[in-house]
Amino acid sequence: MIKTYLKNKLPREFYKKDVLTIAKNILGKLLVKIDKENQIVCKIVEVEAYDGIDDEASHSFKGMTNRNKVMFGRAGFLYVYFTYGIHFCANVVTGEEGTGAAVLLRALEPIIGWDVLAMNRYKRKVISEKDKIGLTNGPGKICQALDINRKDNGIDLTEDNIFIANVKNENISVCQSTRIGIKKSVDLPWRFYIKHNPYVSKK
Template sequence: MQKKLPLSFYKRDVHTVARELLGKIFVKQDKDAVLSGRIVEVEAYDGSIDMAAHSFNGKTPRNSVMFEEGGRLYVYFTYGMHYCANVVTGNVDEGCAVLIRAVEPVEGIDAMALNRYGKTNLNGREKLNLTNGPAKFCKAFGIDKTYNGLILTGEKIFITGGDNLKPGEITASKRIGIKKSTELEWRYYIRNNRYISKK
């Protein structure tokens, strides 16, 4: 396994981190299995100028992790049923984070399948849909609010070096499922990857 990304990786501009997270490997150490996936789609959120960011209107108990220094996991509950996981970036009080929208499963696929579908024998469509969305990713990896604030250099959840992509392999587009700051092309994904959430 490659080395964990250092905290210095995360303490940078949110868009730089977002693009460079693509191709990296997200790892979760469970008691019975190691789950890992290649990050293939993300969205950047910057509370200083971005009305869609949870941090735009200032610090609250819900979003306080976004205001800590880069290198923590920010997990929130949405629509009364789903969890979403973000990587906090930048320095203290900046309020920036990168939403992990989709990963390509690498290791522990049976455990992911049990978490998502309650079974391990998946058809082709189920395999493609296993982690191709922010809520699907969290459910497959068993990520909930108990992981909110976790430092990404520990033993439970971390990100390792993977592919260093060339600029031409990354596509930028408008973000998905938001109602504010919809004009910003802050969604980044690996071009032609089968596991992105929306073509």
């Protein structure tokens, strides 16, 4: 089971492409986290692209700082930042080194590891359908559910215990829209999501 995911782990080359291409292509693939106690597998169903060139909403727009330096590093690493004094958000670094482009993970659909996700989010196991959806239907919720935080900023998605696995026969209809929760570059249509998926945020 886990062997299969490991075998299908996306290689560095996948992440070196253009951020918009990767944002589209990453939908339907599996975010996997494996450690001694737990195995978590979730389908990626909603993402947004951020690119420091023309994108004023991107953390990388004004150049490299101590906070955003991972974004300017090699593709295939995880950029995790703290926001609103409460939440973490996770991004996949893309493109050539120095580009400052990344894909924000906005929503996941749990496949394996429901109890761990629920304990991390609610301190109890899931009971209702509403609880299930609330598990991973937002960028901050994802990080809480998978216990992704400061310690994971800068981890390598091709080497460490969090990675993305390819899936065969992806039968997905990808939708596109403007991004959520930003005040700059609001018209760039750089949000991508899987149609009719209950974990995707409404807009």
